Every structure is written in structure tokens, then in C-alpha cells.
Amino acid sequence: MGEQPVDRDTVSEIQEFMFREALALDERRFRDWLAMLTDDIRYEAPLRVIREGLAVWDLSPTSRIFDDDRQTLEVRIQRLETDFAWAEQPPSQTRHFVTNVLADPGDNPDEYKVHSNCFIYRSRGTSPTPSLYSLSRKDVVRRTEDGWRLARRWAAFDQALINAHNLSILI
């Protein structure tokens, strides 16, 4: 890294923030979750493409599964609050397992780059077969006067052909 390591107290605070953020999603407290985001949040999931080993990229530079900002995330949450978000009627049961949390200094003094693994278990209705998603996340978190906030979520699926009929959950 070559940079000053982030002190253990800060790492610990960031880790706790990441866990609480995941808990808000799993408990479907979407307004609480929105409150954990900065106003300039970028929320994106690039598309993975299976290519040869020496290819320049395997995460598409232009295609996104999620390509959101604060405004569009608000639309997603408003939608979930209606009675007509059929994809989440009944709601998915999700569990975000966030591990391997590493924090490095960010580009701004109050920001940190956070790498984590995220494994999401999602079950729908009475189906005994869950959808499983494994993702690599490279987020940015920011220390604000009101506490920690998520300023960027970047999450890449470890699968090119995603095995689920939709993605009506957040990652």
C-alpha cells in the first residue's frame, strides 16, 4: 500500500458501520439505510463478462446492473414503500454476510476506501432454493459530523450469468 495504515480504532468503527448498514438492509429499514448514504452517493454494480485470460477488462467499462445515485435510490425505496412492488410481494428474506473488511486511506482526509466481501443469501416465499450472490465490494465511507456515511458503493458480482429471475434487493 505504501500509505499510512488506518488506525485500529477507525478500522473498527468502519467495520461496525458496514455491519450496521447491512443490518438495515436485511431488516428492511430502507429509510434508515438511505440515511446512511451521503448526498453524493454513487451506487454501481458493473456487469461481468466472461473473456479470455489476457483481456483488458472483464468488468464492463460501460454496462451496469445498478447505476444509481441518491435520486434513483430514493425512487427504488419509494417504490418498495408502495403496495405495488410485486417483485418484493412477499418480501425477499436476505442476509448480507460482510467479511474481509479492509480499510485504506481515501482520496480526501475524511474518506476511507473499504474493501469487503459480501455474500448475500436471498430466499423468496416458500421456495426451498435460495439465490446466492457473491460480490467483491470496493466502497468509500466518509466520516461526517453526523457519523459515518457511505459515499460510494461499487460491487462486482462473481458471476457473469446471474442465477435469479430479478434483483429486487439491494447489495
Place this chain on the structure above:
Amino acid sequence: MNTKPESQSLAAWVEETREGIDSGRFPARAFNDQAVYDLEQERLFSKTWCFLAHESEIPHPGDYVTRYIGNNNLIVARDEHGEIYANLNMCRHRGNVMCKAEMGNASHFRCSYHGWTYKNSGELVGVPYMKEGYEGRLKRKDWGLVRVRVDSYEGLVFGCLDPEAPPLDEYLGGFQFYLDLYLKHGLGGVEVHGPPDHWIADTDWKICTENFAGDGYHTPVAHQWGFHLGYFPSSGSTHSQGWAVSIPGKGHGIGLGHGPNFPPFGGFPDDLVAEMKQSLSPEQVEVFSRTRTAVGSVFPNLSFLMQPFSLEPGEIGVRFVTMRLYHPVGPGRMEMYSWCLVPKNASQEYKKEAYRAYTLAFGQAGTFEQDDFENWTKVTQAAGMTMVRDVDFPYIMGMDSAPDPEFPGPGHAVVPYVNDTNFRNLWSRWADYLAGEA
């Protein structure tokens, strides 16, 4: 319950289905059944023109994508001279898969088993130990990759496994008039925004084709959230206005939804509207300037949608175009490919806005797509129940609607937009193929 004998042959079932469509009935069984799926592989996907790729996905010599027709995996590649070829992704020597990537660039494909090497056009050029092993008995020209017929329209590359099938132009049969809205909404044509969203679902491909052949009926219910919150520039009560147009005997269909007080070409930037007035014919301008939502399917499994989506409740919003391919992988199971098309010469700003509207509405995490797949997956699940073997669905909406004599475009245009005419035409064509009579 009208119980049919278990021994009823598939051929008799297909015949009965064909007759039923004329009276507005279609069997639920068609949407989730191993025998029907097998018959589709044998008689439908082996004969129709199937979408392979958009030319902008493989713009440079050597660019390729791997795609399917039925269960056949194909390498669709642009060779060094700019020609596009589709070849079976299988080495002619022992059948190994030649190319395991979804896309890339290669001048040659070399088999990882015994090293047979082909040009990206499919021509066999390299055979290890040619002299020592084959002693002059192997002619390279006889053992190229298995080639599939290709043809294109406005950047859409189609392939056909049947050498005897009529040409693509005839197959499209006038539907080009409507495809132009998606493909020529800009003087430079369109390009893909990037690789397609790609996911797999327990959904029958036909439900998607039918929905996109003009199902305006589902929109106010399935996508009610959009109307409710004002992000969709229409209202549930006025949504039925517009035309449903089908190409009789070809299976293609499109819904052209109107919106009261919706401005001509609303949701497009002004410069793009000016370009469209040049790239489209006066008849096309007359039809499309009034269209708010255009949702169409090319038989059998390619669809398009153009509509505005607003990020500010009540506003007209921004138009985006999605193209989608429903690739069947089993009874009631499919792989979905979903692209966003953008006008090649448009401003980066509009391309970005259109793509953003697309991802929020469509693609696997899209707020419209999410609900569509929820519904379609449940329809597919229901269609697999044994009791459903004898259940028909009603396709009698607009049974007596006469074609609009004033309509300037080709095909059979009826009002209102909420109409089963397109679907009867679609299923009739589908049944002709399954009966071996197309």
C-alpha cells in the same frame, strides 16, 4: 373439467392448438412442457431467423461474441475483411468447444484438444502433423467450422440454421417499418451501450415474446408503482390508447401506445427529433411522433421497447430503447439478454441519461423488469402443474376488430392498443412451425 386422454399425441395437441387460436384459445401447457420445448428445438429454432448480435457489439476485425440459436452455441465474428460469420462453436476434429469466452477479439481460434486452428471466418487453416498423420487424405477446405447463414437489417445480425428458409427481408415481411423507430432514431443509427445484462430465470421465453408483442394491458397493473408515483408519463385510465399492429402470417407484432396531450416525440432531445424527421419516412414520422410507448417483438424471440421514463414525477422524462433476446434453455427456463441501444451520434449527456433511465427501469435490477419477471416466473410455474394440461387461456380481446383503414404503415393495425390480435397472430405462426407447416 375437460379431461383429455393421456394418450393424446403431441401432433394432435398441436393441431388442436392451431384450431383453438382461431377461436381465441391458447393452452397454458405451451408455457412449461418438455415435449413442447423439444418440438420447438426441432421445428422452430431450426427454421426461423434468430437474432445473434448487434453489429456495434463487434465493430472491429476479429471482434466476436458467442451466442445461441436454440441449443446451438455459435461464434459470431467479424473477419479481417469486415464480413460477419456465424459458425458452430465446435471443433470439426473431435467436437471440443473452440471458444469459451462470451466476447473478445481473435484472428484465429485454436482448439485446446489437438490444436486444429481456424480463421475467425471458420476456415480450417492449421492441422498439427498434417503430413505425417493424414498423408494427404485430409482436405482442409472440407473441415471448416460448421457455418450458419447470416443476414442483417440496420445493424441487427440474424442467423438461420435452415438453408432453404426464405431470406431475412421476406421473413421480416414489412416489420422493418417499425424496427426503424428503434434502429434509426438518429442519422447515424444506433449502437449498444455496452455488453448485455445476462441472467437466467425459470421463465418461458414465449411469455416475454408475447408481452413485448404489445401487451399494454399489463402495464397499469404490473407497473402500477410507476403510475402511482408519477414516474411514468401516462395514467392507468388513459393507457389503452394507441394501435396494435401485427404482420399477418409472420408472427411479428408491436404496440404503439399513445398518451393524451403527450407532445410529438416527447422525451427526445430536439436535435434527435430533427434527425428522425430525416432518417424516417413521412409515414413513419406520422405514426411514431404520436407514440409514447413502442413495444414490439420480432418472431420468435427478439424484442424492443422504447418509452420515456421520468425521474421527476409528472414530467415527460427521457426516452430509452432496450433490445432483448429470450434464449430458451429448457422447458420453462431461459437466459435473458438485455441491451440498451443509444443513437450513435447523440450527445454523451443524452446517452448517459438514456442509459440511466434504462437501468432504473429495465435490466435485472430494473424496477419494471423486476415485476415483469416476478409475474412471468409465476405464470411459468403455474403452467407446469398437471391440472393445467387441459386449461386454455382466452385470447379473445379485439376478436372482431377491423384494421384501421387510415393507418399509414404496413401490417394489420387495430385500435385500441389493448388487444389480443397481435398475440393470436404470434401463436398462430408459432403453431404453424410446430405443425411443420411453416
